[in-house]
Structures are given as structure tokens and as C-alpha cells.
Amino acid sequence: MSDHDHDPIERSLKRQFEPPDLGDLEARIAAAADGESLPDPSVARVEPAQHEPAANDSRLWGLAVAVAVAAAVVLVLAWPGGGDAPTTTGPQASRPSPPAAGDAGPADDAEADGGGAPAGDGRIAMAPTSHELAGRQLHDFLHGGGYETAIPDGADCSAQVEPAPPSCQVEPGAPALPPSPDLALLWECGGMSGIDCAAHDLPAQRLLVVRHLPDGPNVIVCIEPPDKDPRPELPGGSDLNIFRRTLGDYVLYEVTPQAEPAVVDRLTI
């Protein structure tokens, strides 16, 4: 076929897709950039976005932790079997993942940042440690299924979806989950997703919700720089397990109802 054969179609495409004058948009972006010359950009006031705007991690993180601590106090009291004192260890405590044993194993977990000391009986009324809070947030998020409404269609790094979302095109040196016929990426926050994990009360810099195809279960994989690792500890009574590993400069852990890790070991750089 010659190009001439396509003329009616190409004329139509040009007519319908000729970019408009984008001067106003460029001015809005320039104005937003001007306003963000300070270290803490306030993107939200400009953009009525469907995604949460990218945020200053440290400030949002602090805010999220503060809010979450308050919420967690309520949760502790309302937790099923709330009379049982939560403990820092138990059948669902963090366990190391066999492969890629790194420098962030369980021994490091005991080195809490001031709030991780084991508590004795009768701690019911005490605020949970940051590790317990993080574990509870992950537990609740995985069971609550909030990710299924956050972005209902999720994202899929497999070849069926074009284009692959930015998370599938991670920056150099960042862990990525290669496409796999038995896994589907349901949702993610952090990284290049444009979704702020803290806005979903999630203690992670980057978090993936992955489904074992075809019917589950769903698991969470968190990807953290070591200095941001929340070292989550699952709440007492949780049916979930945590498996950790290190990969490159990152600490990864998988939160799963299964007895063995099945996803975290598949991430590669």
C-alpha cells in the first residue's frame, strides 16, 4: 500500500489529533514550578489529581505516622481478642527469607528505633511501637482490599498491557518484578507510580500488591531503602507472615498468608 492510500485516514488523524495551543497549560506548569522552588512543593493546591500528588516524603511520612499512631491506639483496643497483649514475637513474627541473605536480617530487626523493645503483659493500653503499627497497617491493607478500589484496574507489568506503567520501567538500580504468567500486579504506590503510600496509611516508600494467578492469594511486597525500613511486626492473631531479603541497596519484604515467600525472591534489579 502506498502512503496515498492512507491519506483519508491520515488526514482525519491530523485533523482530530493536532495538538491545541498549550500555552495556558505551560503557564500553569511554570507557575506551579515557581511556587515549588522551595524544598517542599505544594502540588496539591494546583492539581485536582486523581492520584495523590507526589509529596515530600519525610513530612507526609511524619504526618501519616502521627495519624496512624492515634488510629492504632483505637485499633489495639478494638482488635479481636483485644484483651490479649500484643507481643513483638509470635507465630507470625518476621522471619528471614532464605535467599539473598543480607545485612538486614532478623537480627537487625531487634534493633528498634526506640519503640521496639519487647513489652510484658498488660501493655494493652500502651501505644504500639512503630513496628507494630506498620505491621498492623500492612495487615489491614492486605485484608481490607482497599487497593482494589484505589485503582480498580490496577497495573500489570505483563505484556498484555500497553504501555507498561512506569513502575515496570523502574529507575536503574531499583528492584522490579519481572512479568510472570502466574503473577499479576494489582496495585502499587511509591516509586514512579505517582501514588503516595503515606496517603493510604501505608508504611512504605514503595509497595506492590501482587496476586497469585488465577485466584490469589494476594501478597504485599515492600521495597525500602534501609534507612526507611519500618521493620513491621504483624499484630497478634494475624494470619500473615513476613519474609525479608535484601537486594542491592534495598530491603524487601513480603507480607503473605502463605507459609513460604513466593514473590519477594523474584524481584530483580
Place this chain on the structure above:
Amino acid sequence: MQGFWSPATLASVGPFDSMPTPQPADAAPLTPAAFAARFRESSRVLWCVAAAVLGDRHQAEDVLQEAAMTALGKLDTFRHEASFVAWMSGYVRYVALNQRRKRQRQADILRRDASSMGPSEGAEPDTPGFDANVLRALDSLGETARTCLLLKTVLELDYTEISELLEIPPGTAMSHVSRARGRMQKLLAQERPQVGHRGAG
């Protein structure tokens, strides 16, 4: 990401009419002001990417703004060895794809009640009916094929530029365009047989 717009690449593709200039590898960190300047250079290409993923032009500007605001908050993720427009394109495509999915769900609901929305049979080229059929045919393509086709047709980028922008090999870009044209020809010919057959009809 690969190293976009390396000197060797630039030498091989020659001057650009539509694509923004590359960022020198030793450039200073991308400041908000620099982002705004480079966004201004890239906005037409990025708008076209948004429109292509969406399949129409109506929400492309909104998508582009959302993507820009997201990227503006992520300037530290930009690597100077990468092309700004390729980096931004990742955000645009992601936001556009999510928007398209939301719209498709709404359309699915509406379609249950309005299943009679068919093509405009026999529409002549350069008429609104023909344009509507072209949109439907375009919508049947995959996102990457749609984007390749529009970047080639509307902005007249060459295949090297498209490949660097979408992070696919030039041959793949070429194949997408070729197959997309063929598929659209076929679909439209079913509605109006003379399209694509010079002298017919």
C-alpha cells in the same frame, strides 16, 4: 532506562523539528524552573502521547497537567542521561492509561443501555462520520500502536525519535505503525470499501 539522546544517537537522527533538545549528560540537577522550560519544549509531543493512549483528545490536556504535576514532585528521579521527554512520557502514559481504564468502565456500563452505537456506515472521507469511524478504528489498536501511529502521522516524528520516546526498538515502532495503518484500513474498508483502494467506488 537506556541512555537516551546520546551524542551518537543524535548524530544518527539529525536535527529535530518536533522533539525537544537533549539534556547534556553533565547538566546540573533539574530545577523546577528547568522542568517548566523543558516541559514547554515537550508539551506538544507529550500531549500527543496522552491523546494517543486515551484514544481521543478531550482529556489529553488534563492528563498532561496531572502527569506534569506528579513529575514536578519527583524531579529527583530524573536522570540526566535520560531524555526528559522519555522520562515525562512515562508519567503521561501511566496517568492516561488509568484515565482510559476508568472511562472504559463507565462506557461499559453505558453500553449495556445503549448497545446501538455502531459505526457510521458509508461515511465519506473528510466528513464527521468518517472521523468518527477513524476514532473507533483507532480505539481498536493497542496503546503502543496508537501512540506510534499518532506520533508518526500527526507530529511526523521519525522512527528513531518514536523509539527513544517510547523505549522500544525503531523496528518495533515501524512495525506498530505499519500494522496499525493496515488494521485501520481494513476496519474502515469494511464500512466503506473504497477507502484505501484508489479509484474504487
